[in-house]
Amino acid sequence: MNACLIAHNNTQSAITDQYRAIRNNIRFSSSSEELSTLVVTSSSEGEGKSTVAVNLAISFAQHGGRVLLVDANIRNPNLNHVFNLKLWPGLTDGLANHIDILETIHQSNIENLSVIPGGSSLPNAADLLDSWAMKTFLELARNRYDIIIFDCSSVLESPETIALARRCSGAIVVVKSEKTQQKKVLEAKRLLELANVNIVGAVLNKKKK
Numbered sequence: 589m590n591a592c593l594i595a596h597n598n599t600q601s602a603i604t605d606q607y608r609a610i611r612n613n614i615r616f617s618s619s620s621e622e623l624s625t626l627v628v629t630s631s632s633e634g635e636g637k638s639t640v641a642v643n644l645a646i647s648f649a650q651h652g653g654r655v656l657l658v659d660a661n662i663r664n665p666n667l668n669h670v671f672n673l674k675l676w677p678g679l680t681d682g683l684a685n686h687i688d689i690l691e692t693i694h695q696s697n698i699e700n701l702s703v704i705p706g707g708s709s710l711p712n713a714a715d716l717l718d719s720w721a722m723k724t725f726l727e728l729a730r731n732r733y734d735i736i737i738f739d740c741s742s743v744l745e746s747p748e749t750i751a752l753a754r755r756c757s758g759a760i761v762v763v764k765s766e767k768t769q770q771k772k773v774l775e776a777k778r779l780l781e782l783a784n785v786n787i788v789g790a791v792l793n794k795k796k797k
């Protein structure tokens with residue numbers, strides 16, 4: 589198993605506790621109905637979006653919710669590596685109607701947690717995230733899962749993440765703890781707010797020194 593699965597591999601750790609706290613903050617911040625679709629993003633690449641998305645999804649699954657974790661980072665998909673899956677068929681293939689999207693859902697080896705990998709690299713992948721097919725998929729997924737978490741690209745590099753976030757009930761912004769990032773974080777916040785995205789909160793992701 590991948591090292592990024594800490595909430596599963598070490599349920600007693602302080603980090604896992606922090607994910608429980610974030611999960612509960614999300615649960616208590618609004619009715620579960622309203623926050624059923626969440627986007628995890630950041631201002632720049634490599635700030636820990638996938639790590640946070642995966643562990644948050646695990647935390648919701650441990651609480652008993654039916655969770656669907658979707659790799660919507662069409663620029664750099666990696667959930668297939670985390671969960672030992674093939675990259676395709678996945679989200680892009682399902683949205684492009686090359687395959688029934690239900691067939692791209694994999695039950696992970698973690699109870700209650702299903703995963704959709706990124707899918708084939710298609711030329712219109714960015715538009716697919718903001719398509720009618722995505723709208724239909726969200727309706728279908730909402731009926732089957734308690735929470736759907738999208739692991740996305742970063743806001744400043746990918747307008748499609750903002751478009752997807754607009755369709756979801758909330759966005760979580762992961763911030764790597766470096767002061768130099770501050771300007772970028774503020775710009776990402778501005779862009780998300782401009783698009784009327786509901787920013788649920790920020791997660792400070794600090795690596796141990």
Ligand SMILES: Nc1ncnc2c1ncn2[C@@H]1O[C@H](COP(=O)(O)OP(=O)(O)OP(=O)(O)O)[C@@H](O)[C@H]1O
Binds near residue numbers: 795
């Ligand atoms: N809190 C942390 N402590 C130690 N390592 C971490 C932490 N968060 C993330 N990492 C590591 O940093 C790297 C980048 O993290 P991750 O893949 O989650 O970032 P990302 O924002 O999803 O990147 P990308 O923009 O490429 O999608 C990974 O190797 C991950 O294991």
Ligand SMILES: [Mg+2]
Binds near residue numbers: 637739
């Ligand atoms: Mg990632």
